[in-house]
Amino acid sequence: MKGKTNKQRQRLSVLGMMSGTSLDGIDAAVLDTDGVDIFDFGETRYRAYGAQERATLKAALGCWPDAPAVAPAAEVVEIAHARVLAGMGATDAVGFHGQTLAHDPANKRTHQAGDGAVLAAVSGRRVVWDFRSNDVAMGGQGAPLAPAYHFALARWMGAVAPIGFLNLGGVGNLTVADPTREAAETPGALFAFDTGPANAPIDDFVAARTGAAHDMDGALAAAGRADAAILSRLEDDPYLSAPAPKSLDRDSFAWLGAAVEGLSVEDGAATLTEAAALCVARALESVPDRPERVLVAGGGRHNGALMSALRRRCAADIDAIEDIGLDGDMLEAQAFAFLAARVLNGLPTSFPGTTGVAAAIGGGEVSIPE
Numbered sequence: 001m002k003g004k005t006n007k008q009r010q011r012l013s014v015l016g017m018m019s020g021t022s023l024d025g026i027d028a029a030v031l032d033t034d035g036v037d038i039f040d041f042g043e044t045r046y047r048a049y050g051a052q053e054r055a056t057l058k059a060a061l062g063c064w065p066d067a068p069a070v071a072p073a074a075e076v077v078e079i080a081h082a083r084v085l086a087g088m089g090a091t092d093a094v095g096f097h098g099q100t101l102a103h104d105p106a107n108k109r110t111h112q113a114g115d116g117a118v119l120a121a122v123s124g125r126r127v128v129w130d131f132r133s134n135d136v137a138m139g140g141q142g143a144p145l146a147p148a149y150h151f152a153l154a155r156w157m158g159a160v161a162p163i164g165f166l167n168l169g170g171v172g173n174l175t176v177a178d179p180t181r182e183a184a185e186t187p188g189a190l191f192a193f194d195t196g197p198a199n200a201p202i203d204d205f206v207a208a209r210t211g212a213a214h215d216m217d218g219a220l221a222a223a224g225r226a227d228a229a230i231l232s233r234l235e236d237d238p239y240l241s242a243p244a245p246k247s248l249d250r251d252s253f254a255w256l257g258a259a260v261e262g263l264s265v266e267d268g269a270a271t272l273t274e275a276a277a278l279c280v281a282r283a284l285e286s287v288p289d290r291p292e293r294v295l296v297a298g299g300g301r302h303n304g305a306l307m308s309a310l311r312r313r314c315a316a317d318i319d320a321i322e323d324i325g326l327d328g329d330m331l332e333a334q335a336f337a338f339l340a341a342r343v344l345n346g347l348p349t350s351f352p353g354t355t356g357v358a359a360a361i362g363g364g365e366v367s368i369p370e
Helices: 051-059 070-086 116-123 133-137 147-156 199-210 216-222 228-235 254-259 265-285 304-313 331-344
Strands: 012-019 025-033 038-048 093-104 109-113 126-129 163-168 171-177 190-197 293-297 317-320 365-367
Touching (some): 038 331, 070 116, 109 133, 116 126, 116 365, 126 331, 147 163, 163 265, 190 265, 199 216, 228 254, 304 317
Antiparallel strands (some): 025 038, 126 365
């Protein structure tokens, strides 16, 4: 896919919005970009889902568009995102991810709830959305999609060697970006894939046992002892040894949650936390040009026990992305602002080294308000 030249590319102010698999809420962030370079970072906002909203979304997990639970979930997604939009300043466009409910790339299916045309109509702005469907239809994994932004960040921070970006959301995903390559679509510039379960099993387990949304600061895990037998079983899981690119649904490792049911809350949290770190360590072992430094974003970086486990298990420097002056809670929202700019400028959004698609391709649908 041939994009526009430097002179033809539009520099845009884009509001990106992300509702991740952890189901905690909506991250929104403005980015000034042409889809290649990052010029400035703008306003950010977080809107938490209420308990009823979260329950409605959770009831639709694993569902495809015709399921009865989907329409109420889509309504929650659209109303919540519209309220975020209404409270933020004007931008040239919006990048709207929606809420992933089901992901099955093996059968060329992925489902994100939320209609970008609805947001375009209520906000009066161009909305770029449905980022994953074209990649999946073309034989790609449909995920991860943030690597193009990670490549731009590596350039922005002045990196001169491959660097890792680890997002610890409901699922973990790793990007290794080589900023010495000419562009994100250059072969060898990006290598990325989902590492394995991250926050989702921990959050679900802790919520079921204590009613809390997550293991605050990793305190429960720090007080427990990981179950060696469960971790040994995880080591043998075929996903960890499968070649990349590869991606996961939120509940792809549901057996982990079942395996810790007989443990104390502390030991269960410790086991699931170590499991997330183990998956990342195995992922780094499989990377052709292993980075010496990995920058961590997403909610998992707030979990002290998880960060300690990563530093113990991984042969790399593990740092929160705040170390380079960025907000790790907003990286995914910024990524979809960046991807929206790429779509509007005719640039590819996924690549053979990130989703396994045969050639660099674009994605995303653009809805224009009437």
